[in-house]
Amino acid sequence: MSRITEWRKLPVSLNELCIATTLCCGQSFRWRQSDDQTWTCTLRGRIVQLTQDKSHLRYRSIWPSACEAPPTPPSSIPPTVDEDSETDDTKSLIMHYLNLEPDLETLYAQWSASDPNFKKKAPKFTGVRILRQDAWEALIGFICSSNNNIVRISQMVDKLCTHYGRYIATLDGRPYHDFPEPDALTGKDVEAHLRELGFGYRAKYISRTAKMVAEEREHGWLDGLRNPESPAYGRTVSPGGQMKPEGRDGYREAHEKLLDLQGVGPKVADCVCLMGLGWGEAVPVDTHVWQIAQRDYKFGRGKHSSLTKATYDAVANHFRKLWGKEAGWAHSVLFTADLRAFAERLTTKAEVSIKGDTRPSAEPEVRQQQTVRRVAVKRELEQDERNVVVKVEELVMNSSERVKRQRRK
Structure with missing residues (x-):
C-alpha cells in the first residue's frame, strides 16, 4: 500500500514562482494538471503533487509500497508518512527542482535594466523559473521534441515511462512510473518497440543515445557535463566524469560533447545545457x-x-x-x-450611447471601463517550430468595434 504525506506548504509568491506557466512552457513534458489545478509528476522515486495560491506553494508526496505491481483495486486512502522522517526529502527536492534559491524579482530587475524590450514585456509574466531537471530526462525529452508538438512529445515521454520506467504508485486510478534509466533503453528490441509506439525516426536516436550513455561513456559522464554551480540532485560523479571548470569554456565543452550523441543538434544541446545541466548562458534558438x-x-x-x-x-x-x-x-x-496564451488580457468594455441627434453623422459618446478578464484559450505549441494556435472562447468587443457597429445600425 502506498504511503502519502500530508499537504505541506512553502511561502512562495507568484512573482517568484508561477507553476501554471513554469510547468507547461516547454521545459518538462511529464507534469499533468488536474481539474482542481493540482499538478502531478513522478520525481526521484515518488509521486509529487503541487498546487499554489498567491502566497504559498503546497506540496505532498506519494511513495511506492514494497509491491511493484499496481494494487487491485487501488487504495483511495493510503497511509501517511511524516516528511520530517529521514526517508522523505521532498521539500529539498522541490526547492532544488523548481530552482527556488535565486531571487527572481532581482533577476527580472537586472534584465529589465539592460533591455527595454524585456522591461516592457516581462512584468505580465512573472514567476517563470528554469527547472533543474535530471540531465538524462532532459536529453531524451528534447530528442523527442524534434519536429514535434508538445502534445505528442508528452505522449511519447509518457509511453517511455509506462513501458520502461519503474512503477511508483497508482493515484486516482492511474498508474505512475518514473523516467527510465539509460540502461533500460539499451535492449536489442527497444528501437523496434519504440517505432511500434509511434516514435518514428526518433526511436533510433533514443536507442542509440541510451547505449552511448550507458555503455560507451564512463559512469557519470552526462552529469559530469553539469555546471558545478548547479549540481544534480542526489547524484555523484565518478572520477572519470569530473565536473568541468565553470565559465564559458565549461558550457562550450558541454555543448560540443552533447553534439556527439544521436539526434542532438545545436538547439537540443542548448536545451539540455540550460534545463538539464544548469548552464544559464545556454540560449536555445529555434x-x-x-x-x-x-x-x-x-x-x-x-x-x-x-x-x-x-x-x-x-x-x-x-x-x-x-x-x-x-x-x-x-x-x-x-x-x-x-x-500570450498565459496572459490575462486587458479588455475594454464600452458603453455606447447617442445623445441628442440620432442621425448617422452624430458622434457617439463612449464611456470606457477597463477590466482584466482571463480569456480561456486552447494552445497547440509546436516545440520545434514554436507555432502557437490560440482559440479564444470569449470575445469582449473593444470600444472601436462597438462604435463601428453602432454606426452601421
Missing part, C-alpha cells in the same frame, strides 16, 4: 526565438537574413551580451511572454 530576434532586436538583415549556424550563434551571443550569466533564463521569459 524558429520562434529567431522571429523574436527579427521583430524586437533588428536581426534578419544582411548576413543574418536567415537562420543559419552563423545566425544561431549571433543571436545567442547577442542575448548573452545583453542579459549576462542567466541569458537562457531571460530568453525563456520572453519566449513565454510571446506565446
